[in-house]
Amino acid sequence: MVFRAESSPSETQPLLQPEPINAPQELTSPVNKYSTADICWILTGIWSGVFLGAVDGTIVATLLAPIGGSFNKFNQSSYIGTSYLLSVCCFTPLYGRLSDILGRKGALLVALTLFGSGTILCGLASSMEMLIAARAIAGMGGGGMMTVASITVTDLIPLKDRGLYQGLANILFGLGAGIGGPLGGWINDSFGWRAAFLLQTPILIFSFILVALKVNIELPFEVQNQSLYDKLRRIDFFGSLTLVGTVGCLLLGFSLKTTEELSWSNPLIWGLFVTSGVSGVLFILVETRWAPYPVMPLHLIRQRTPLAVSLSNFICSISAYSTLYNVPLYFTAVRLTSSSNAGLHLLPHSIALSVGSVFAGWMMRRTGKLYALTVASALLTVIASVLIILWNENSSPIHLWGDIVPQGFGMASMITTTLIAMIASVTKEDMAVATGITYLFRTTGQVLGVSLSGAILQAVLIKTLQERIRGPGSAEVIDRIRHSTDVIHTLNPRLQQAAVDSYADALRVIFIFQAACNVLSLLACLPIQEHDLPGTHEEQHKQIRGRNNQNRGAERS
Known part of the structure; x- marks a missing residue:
């Protein structure tokens, strides 16, 4: 069995410069052929990096307290995560264009090198400031590993099967995120927090070697034969x-x-x-x-489907990450459960994420359609957010454990179908850049989801606490309640009830905010256009040629 991945002949042309109208000449592209074994090795190489990035993220979240304590700067520990996420958001979209200049292998090796260098420097950091800077370096590569991996899979797999492979990648990502926390805690207890960074090196080396040896997706001959100066000029x-x-x-x-x-x-x-x-x-x-050669061709954003996909991914990511951070807070601050119990309530959500992504891929492979599935998935997130708003002291365990499941299932399905919708709606030369744009909007929404929900929570919490707690020393009590939910257990019954009610009110505002975001995300999905999903590379190439001819006809008119 042989897979064929063909590069478009027009990848070297400026994206904002129309082709000559008379007898356009297409560039000569090499035909890439891969055996089933080659496909497996390539996927192993790129997905091991994706898996490591997921493991790393939750390991670091688990180690914030011991890291802050070792440097005696716990108040700065949140910047470890913030610096990484900011770096990911800033550099993710650059890899789409970089993969068209250096090739998929070159861009992946750059991403792995940056991520690996930053991770090793974290393990060797002598100060909190050095550690924060090292996490920023790791973030420069972390976003690229996910983006270029997705672009590479698109080169290898026909579009009709692409969603299923994206679902498998999401399962691997979810597995990495799931085991990262317990693994990080065990490594810290056994060897210290530095080992959690340094022990990632073998997997990094394994992924680097496989990418260097196996990822040989050839770009058009004209790109391969360009001088270094010409390649740099394209950046x-x-x-x-x-x-x-x-x-x-x-x-x-x-x-x-x-x-x-x-x-x-x-x-x-x-x-x-x-x-x-x-x-x-x-x-x-x-x-x-x-x-x-724009890093983000704005003509893409002006198109109907890419704009709808970008907005829907941005808004749904805000809601999704707000949910991930605030649902556990509900159980610790309102239900007064332990942190481990609160974390367990996210387990059904994690399972639903994996199932939803694979289900979406399977449905697209079976039907070749994605529009109805996209809208239905977005609707599921709306239903879930409404159910969460209705949580109160009388809610049954079935609701507390199950209401979050449609959110995870719907979001995973939607981001899978919208990625395929984005790829299916653009020409071959724009596919890599369009993938980078999609991940940019997602990661930006993720950071804003955490930041905006945190700002809303604190604003409402201060107001409600000041209304309920008055008298001498009230300002100090309010400050303690805002900064640590552990304090609530130590308060007398009257103050404890005031704190619980205040957190419940503030979180309900957050949940309403999440529901509003999910409704907007659903509306943003409606303009997405249905495109036939080709089942082979030959069909996909024919479809791309037809789309290019349509664009040329539009330019003539």
């Missing part, structure tokens, strides 16, 4: 810089507002937002007027 340095400034300053402003509890009028906060706005304007000017 949109100024566009990349302004994009990093736009996304980084925006997310950093929200993150500092939440973690440092700064006011919106603080010069640092509004200064970051103003810088983000100015960078955004410059980014648009660069991409539309000056960049010959």
Whole structure:
């Protein structure tokens, strides 16, 4: 059995420059042939990196307390996670274009090198500041591993089967995230937190070697024969810089507002937002007027399906990550359960994530359709968020354990179908960049989901606590309740009830916010267009040619 992956002949042409109208010549592309064994080795190489990235994320979340304690800077430990996520958001979209310049192998090796270097530096860090900087370096590669892995699978697998393989990758990602926490705790107890970073090295080396040996997806001959100068000229340095400034300053402003509890009028906060706005304007000017090879071709965002996919992924990611962070808080602060019990309530959600993604892939493979499945999946997230809003002291365990399941199932299914919708709606030369854009909107939504929900929670919590707790020493009690849910167990019955009721009110506002996001995500899905999903590379190539011819006809008219 032989798989064929064909590169488009037009990958070297500027994305914003129309082709000549008279007798357009297509570039000569090599035909890539892979045996079943080669496919398995390639997937093993790229997915081992994806698995490691998932494990790393939850390991670090588990180790924040011991790391902060070892440097005596626990108040800065949240920046370990923030620096990584900010770096992922800023650099993820760059890998789409980089994979078209350096090839899939080159881009993957860059991502693995950055992630590996940052991870090893974390294990060797001599200060909290060095550790935070090392996590930022790791983030530069972490986002690229997921993005380029997805692009590579698209090169290898026909679009009709692509969703199923994405589902399998999501299962691997979920498995890594699931075992990362317990594994990190065991390593810390047995060898210390530094070992949790250093012991990732063997898997990194394994993935690096497999990618270097097996990922040999050839780009068009014209790209292969370009000089180093010509390849560097294709990199949109100024566009990349302004994009990093736009996304980084925006997310950093929200993150500092939440973690440092700064006011919106603080010069640092509004200064970051103003810088983000100015960078955004410059980014648009660069991409539309000056960049010959834009890092994010804005003509994609102006198209119906890519715009709908980007918005739906952005909004649903806000809701999803707000849910992941605030549902456990509900059980610790309102139900007064242990942290381990609160975490267990996310287990059905994790299972639903894996099942939902594979189900979506299987359905697309069976039917060749995705629109109805996308809308139904988005509707499931709305139903789940409404059910969570209705939680109260009389809610049965069935609801407390099961109401979150449709959220996980629906979200996993939706992000799988929308990724395929994005890939199916663009031309071959835009596929890699479009994949990077999709992951950019997702990761940006994830960070905003945590930051925005945290800001809303604290604003409502302060107001409700001040209404319920008055008198001498009330300000100190309120401050303690806001900063640690463990304090609630030590309060007298009257203050404990006030704290529980205040958290319940604040979290209900968060849950309403999540429901509103899911409704908006559903509405954003409605304009997505249905495209036939080709079952072979030959069909896919024919479909791409037809779409290119349509675009040329539109240019002539």
